Amino acid sequence: MLPDLTEALQQRKQAGLYRLRPVLEGPQSPHVTIEGRDFLAFCSNDYLGLANHPALIAAVAEGAQRYGVGSGASHLISGHSRAHHELEEALAAFVGLPRALLFSTGYMANMAVVTALAGREDAIFADRLNHASLNDAALLTRARFIRYPHLDLDVLARQLEATTARYRLVITDAVFSMDGDTAPVAELLALCRRFDAWLLVDDAHGFGVLGEQGRGCLYYPQQVERDVPNLIYMATLGKAAGVSGAFVAAQAPVIETLIQHGRTYGYTTAAPPLLAHTLLTSLQLIRQDVWRRERLVRLIALLRQKLQTLPWPLLPSETPIQPLLAGENQEAVRLDRALCERGIRVPAIRPPTVPQGMARLRISLSAAHTEADVEQLSVALHELAGC
Numbered sequence: 001m002l003p004d005l006t007e008a009l010q011q012r013k014q015a016g017l018y019r020l021r022p023v024l025e026g027p028q029s030p031h032v033t034i035e036g037r038d039f040l041a042f043c044s045n046d047y048l049g050l051a052n053h054p055a056l057i058a059a060v061a062e063g064a065q066r067y068g069v070g071s072g073a074s075h076l077i078s079g080h081s082r083a084h085h086e087l088e089e090a091l092a093a094f095v096g097l098p099r100a101l102l103f104s105t106g107y108m109a110n111m112a113v114v115t116a117l118a119g120r121e122d123a124i125f126a127d128r129l130n131h132a133s134l135n136d137a138a139l140l141t142r143a144r145f146i147r148y149p150h151l152d153l154d155v156l157a158r159q160l161e162a163t164t165a166r167y168r169l170v171i172t173d174a175v176f177s178m179d180g181d182t183a184p185v186a187e188l189l190a191l192c193r194r195f196d197a198w199l200l201v202d203d204a205h206g207f208g209v210l211g212e213q214g215r216g217c218l219y220y221p222q223q224v225e226r227d228v229p230n231l232i233y234m235a236t237l238g239k240a241a242g243v244s245g246a247f248v249a250a251q252a253p254v255i256e257t258l259i260q261h262g263r264t265y266g267y268t269t270a271a272p273p274l275l276a277h278t279l280l281t282s283l284q285l286i287r288q289d290v291w292r293r294e295r296l297v298r299l300i301a302l303l304r305q306k307l308q309t310l311p312w313p314l315l316p317s318e319t320p321i322q323p324l325l326a327g328e329n330q331e332a333v334r335l336d337r338a339l340c341e342r343g344i345r346v347p348a349i350r351p352p353t354v355p356q357g358m359a360r361l362r363i364s365l366s367a368a369h370t371e372a373d374v375e376q377l378s379v380a381l382h383e384l385a386g387c
């Protein structure tokens with residue numbers, strides 16, 4: 001096997017697909033130190049700039065004083081603390097659904113929901129550009145796995161109509177992680193009700209960012225009718241919330257089913273209670289600091305205006321994820337490297353994460369960026385374009 005692995009790695013390098021891990025010396029921020037060099041960075045999902053917030057650092061210390069460090073067991077045995085419990089109640093109230101359940105990561109939350117709700121007799125319908133964790137989960141269920149073209153609700157309607165499966169589960173990213181565009185959640189929900197299907201929305205990139213008080217995709221662009229049985233909401237807590245973890249919110253029977261049958265819920269040690277304690281403070285900041293979302297909106301508009309004369313198009317996006325389409329892998333990598341030389345980090349995203357010929361720079365903005373940061377990126381990109 002070893003020679004095969006070496007050979008495959010070599011080929012990956014030649015194809016411009018080899019992944020490296022830059023080592024950060026300090027906290028997540030628009031200004032990071034990598035191997036002793038300072039960079040202006042546009043590559044984190046810390047959209048509100050909370051990952052290094054003093055109030056959260058203080059909450060971690062307070063949480064450790066109160067609860068210690070490790071949770072010691074799974075939630076089902078003795079790892080479910082007061083902090084976890086309070087956070088679940090606060091999250092359910094915040095997104096406006098009856099119950100919520102915490103998970104250690106978003107990947108695990110998606111695994112639990114999809115595998116607990118769908119089996120061999122069922123059918124899962126998925127947007128082609130969904131996050132890998134949703135696809136992996138769907139494959140594990142052994143349900144029929146049917147993908148529809150990105151945001152094509154007409155095709156989805158025909159697929160739903162044609163199915164004879166016992167249960168139908170439609171799964172979608174709310175904000176597509178490599179494109180930054182959004183799914184029409186209200187329309188999807190209406191379609192699902194018409195065909196007696198369930199809808200799982202993964203709001204990893206919308207929670208904290210979109211909607212009034214950052215309540216997420218169920219509040220953006222308008223409030224979605226939430227008093228329906230077939231809606232399952234999932235969001236992560238390591239992106240805009242600045243900490244770690246994820247939660248699922250839905251009607252009580254769904255949440256109880258996840259507690260009983262979710263394998264990535266029951267067969268894993270609960271996340272440290274100090275993280276849940278910290279997330280209670282994070283939730284307050286998300287709700288109160290309206291200026292963070294206002295600043296993001298201004299930075300997004302500024303970036304789009306500054307970059308519109310470049311030879312590489314920006315994909316349509318109203319969210320902090322602003323992809324600049326480079327096309328071929330080597331071109332994306334060239335831009336990534338040239339920006340690096342100028343002290344700016346923007347990651348090149350290549351297949352299989354995105355389709356062939358659609359390699360891009362994934363610019364992500366944070367409320368911690370300044371207008372001068374955006375200006376600096378714009379100047380560097382115009383230099384590289386020779387315009």
Ligand SMILES: *Cc1c(COP(=O)(O)O)cnc(C)c1O
Pocket residue numbers: 104105106107108110131133173177202204205236237238245246
């Ligand atoms: C990041 C992400 C996840 C995974 O969440 P983690 O908490 O990082 O495991 C799931 N879905 C989407 C759309 C994501 O962007």
